[in-house]
Amino acid sequence: MLLIKGGLIVTAERRFDADILCDDAGRIARIGADLEAPTGCTVIDASGLLVMPGGIDPHTHMEMPFMGTTASDDFFTGTAAGLAGGTTSIIDFVIPDQGQSLFDAWRAWRGKAEKAASDYGFHVAVTHWDEQVHDDMGRLVREGGVNSFKHFMAYKNALMIDDTVFLRSMQRARELGALCTVHAENGDAIAFLQAQLLAKGETGPSSHPLSRPAAIEGEAAQRAITLAELDDTPLYIVHVSTEEATQAIVAARLKGLKVYGEVLPQHLVFDDSVYHDSDWLQAARHVMSPPFRPKAHQKALWGGLISGQLQTTATDPCCFCQDQKMRGRDDFTKIPNGVPGIEERMSVLWHHGVVSGRLSAEEFVAFTSTNTARIFNLYPRKGCIAPGADADLVLWDPSASRTITAGALHQNVDYTLYEGMTLTGLAVKTISQGVVVWDEGTLRAERGKGRYIRRLALGRERPL
Template sequence: MTTLIRNGTVVNATGRMAADVLVDGETIAAVAAPGVFTEADTIIDAAGKYVIPGGIDAHTHMEMPFGGTFSNDTFATGTTAAAWGGTTTIIDFAVQAKGTSLLSTMDKWHEKADNHCAIDYGFHMIISDVTDSSLKEMESCIDAGVNSFKMFMAYPGVFYSTDGEILRAMQRASETGSMIMMHAENGIAIDQLVAQAIAAGRTEPVHHSLTRPPELEGEATSRAIQLAKVTNAPLYIVHLSARHALEAVAAARNTGQNVFAETCPQYLYLSIEDMRKPDFEGSKYVASPPLRPKDHQTDLWRGLRTNDLSVVSTDHCPFCFKDQKELGRDDFSKIPNGMPGVEHRMDLLHQGVVAGEITLERWVEISSTTPARMFGLHGRKGTIAPGADADIVVYDPTAKQTISAATHHMNVDYSAYEGMDITGKVDTVLSRGAVVIADGAFHGREGHGKFLKRDLSQYLI
């Protein structure tokens, strides 16, 4: 089965060109000058449109347990929504519970995801119980294609690891060539601030942000960087939200340390003011780290241009306003932490192109190519090139749309970007050569997605 995508502008991280793309089965067979190929089983006209590699969202939480509930997207609904937005690969987090093994955790996440995903998927492993056994199991995880391990400096009693535990895991990562990912907030200090706010009757959603000040994200980021330096371990800071943390990352990278960071669309477009919305509407924007004052956004866009921020992921973790966010109506600390976004990442980042914040090539780089390289998928994903998987998005850069919960496909009852008018829209999406989105309809199927056994990061070998 062959597919010819013709008359479009192919955009890779390295440049753009007028070219046609020939797909044979699940892979890209050729990228050629317009008109070289004239016949195929299926022909897609991309005139006036970009032809880009499918997006890779390297940070999602489908069916994640948190605060007595679960994130509301299943692997089936979440990956379908991702496809609508031009994302053709997700990397989700398998969450180790205290007292359980890493390998049993991986098995549990396979049970959730296998034969349910509409697009390809991989896993990171959350280590919440640092023991001799779990440290030994890291190597078995790597053999199984899960070679990135997330730890938390926040959420004492749930996910939190001490500095000593982090140091031990980093030593193991250094030995194995794997990646430590870090949620960098000073959870011990934050818990004190939260308790003080609740005791004083400050229970509104905005206090979630006010009790998690950017200085404590910056301090934890700096501490994680120093631990990584001592252990000679690579470090990837997840969902960076504050200039204080960005300054620490930039300083480390300037010395040549293997430190990387991602940010998320919510930190580029939303702010603490959204959390002040009346009638408990601010709870829709509760996530960790929290939304910051708007002036942090300028620094984050600059970080994307300078590559001190290497990736944009979503931290997609949707909880419905009704019945889930409302668990914290009288106590902001009980609001489930997380926001929906997997469907809109590519579109929101394209607004950065429209506004002149980033180039077309950088758009592709931070949303697809760098995640592929960072997490062991390079060559298969993240590029329009012969031999790569035919994960391809035909994108209309002039189409207009308005983001709304009434039209999105995520399994959540609100949109964090409700009413936002944007320029650009996904036209057609191929996942390993199969058309999954076309003509405003979903043509994929649950179970099409394959598990991706990932190689070690290209940045570390």
């Protein structure tokens, strides 16, 4: 058993002084003032610290095969790094091979994830349509504990689907009580612009954002919302990076549509100037999709979070080491798209959100944990501090600072976007399943300790 004493508990709704007793089953047993420690119980003094629900990252890509290579973080190294930063659960993506059934792909990715150090779930990508896909979606919801399906409007001739497939998947998801998630960029327009840039000899990383302008994301977001509105299908738009997409989400929500938006901390911090670095490799490190935008878009993203029109923050970590990035040395379209960041996410958002005065501590909890738990039907098992909930907690020092360096991080990648950035707000201790797994700089992540968390269909209440 574990007793946390003297901390200030912060949830998405309030803050209060209380102790937390965690039982041997990895659940919160009691919350109250001046709790007595049972015999043999480990006691943690949390004086001066905030005690918050562990972070949930709803958008990760561990050991994902992509663009001719494979993401360098596997399910152990990636989730272990997450624990070091205060993230205790992830939702990753199952990407079926060409012609592979969704259910078989899900089973294969379950196998890969058995090494995870923290709890995990899956979204499953729909990349084509036939009766097998229709049947597999039902089986995944009923038997697999999957309640969300991913759709790519980008990556032509690879992952991209057309509107007909999207509509069929939306209708099936709605009848199953599942959520459609979408990568909203116009893949046809991107392919057209990429070809034009290459024809002009524009082969470097600076062409990456030119091939994916903000308007292309805005158009795709609006189109996805329009398609979802036809059958009132809940829609979750991942990695929103533009004012145009934000405005489309706001307008949809004002109409009463169930549309949600996700923001990545890196889009709140970096702008498109990163692609103009004279060092090719430094610029290539930042190649991800959607790309970093002109700084003006950051104001819209912060505004969306502050107003509650955007609901979650994720990392979208798809880590590629620098030698993998070199695959696109002579052609920017071959630079593997993806960046690291799962370990830094919560500190980046605290520093640039709470310390700056943009967000309250309660809003921070909502954006890093609770909103994700609610949207994807993990709540109240995850994302809250209450008797019966999982004892996934982070003890947070709101005033401690550190300067980020790649060598001090735990992701299996040889750089960080935040190199040299000093951040205030740190996870002092991370508790997963009632066990301290990150302890003031010491990582005690255990391979295979993570559990697969089944998620009920939307609208079905998850009991504690």
